[in-house]
Amino acid sequence: MDRQTLDMEGARHGEISAASLQLGDDTIAIRRIATMCVESMEFAPWDMPRNRQSQRLHATLCVANLFFALAALAWWGLMPNKPSSTVALFIAGVLLLLGIFLGIRAAMIAAKIRRREPYYRLTIGTSDARQIPIVDDNRDVLIKIRDIVRHKMDTGDTETVGEFDLNLDIVDLKLPKAAQPAARSPARPELAPGSDDPEILFDADEEEAVAAAQLKSAS
Incomplete structure (x- = not known):
């Protein structure tokens, strides 16, 4: 028997660039997105x-x-x-x-x-009256994509880019440097038990100067 897949209901993979959203053959400018809606749907995979x-x-x-x-x-x-x-x-x-x-x-x-099977659809409406659906059986993945696009719309962020493949439930993003976790500073050496001040280390020149002063005072 032939079976329909979710690919027939809408886009399943795409790319988020600096100022646009690529869904299959459709390119949507982030600034032209007017509405986004996640809704629960049903389809008959065997009704062909x-x-x-x-x-x-x-x-x-x-x-x-x-x-x-x-x-x-x-x-x-x-x-x-x-x-x-x-x-x-x-x-x-x-x-x-x-x-x-x-x-x-x-x-x-x-x-x-x-037989009917449930799925979810993220419908993106543009200012030129287009409606492009992204479909998946995992609502959390669609919510994540919606939140990313909404963040770029609200803040004008052009550094957050990436791609997604809903066949694998993967949303791969490249975050801006400001959003990446800062590197931890190296740990300071611990003080020896019973000491109040940290150990002072001398270089070779300072050690030679101290030795010369001791010889001069002894003569």
């Missing part, structure tokens, strides 16, 4: 023309097999003593089993066609 045609074919063959099975049973009942009645009984049994199988198959296809 080929599946509906297959369901009708199975149902038609089921009815035809049951009809000829009843005709063969009638022949067997009306002429029980003829050799052909045994053949008619065998044919009726085969057609009856085949008709039941086709009927069960038609019912299963019909149940799949009627």
Whole structure:
């Protein structure tokens, strides 16, 4: 059976640049976005023309097999003593089993066609009356994309860029330097137990000067 995917309902991957949003073949300027709305939707993944045609074919063959099975049973009942009645009984049994199988198959296809699956849609409306949907079965990912775009709209931020792939539930952003965590300063050496002042380290020149002064005072 053929199955629809969420890609048929809207965009699934895109790129957020400095001043625009790329969704498939559509490019939206951030400053032209007018509305954003996250809504819950439903779609029928198996409701496709080929599946509906297959369901009708199975149902038609089921009815035809049951009809000829009843005709063969009638022949067997009306002429029980003829050799052909045994053949008619065998044919009726085969057609009856085949008709039941086709009927069960038609019912299963019909149940799949009627099945509905939930998903979420982030609809972005622009000032030129376009509406471009981004769809996913994870609402949190769509909320994250909406908040990023809203932040760029409100602050005029051009440094936050990145891309997203909803097939993998990935939103990969490159944050501006101001938003990145600052590097930690190196830890200071701990004081020795019982000492009040940190240890003073002398370089080589200072050590030579101290040694010369001691020799001069001794002479």
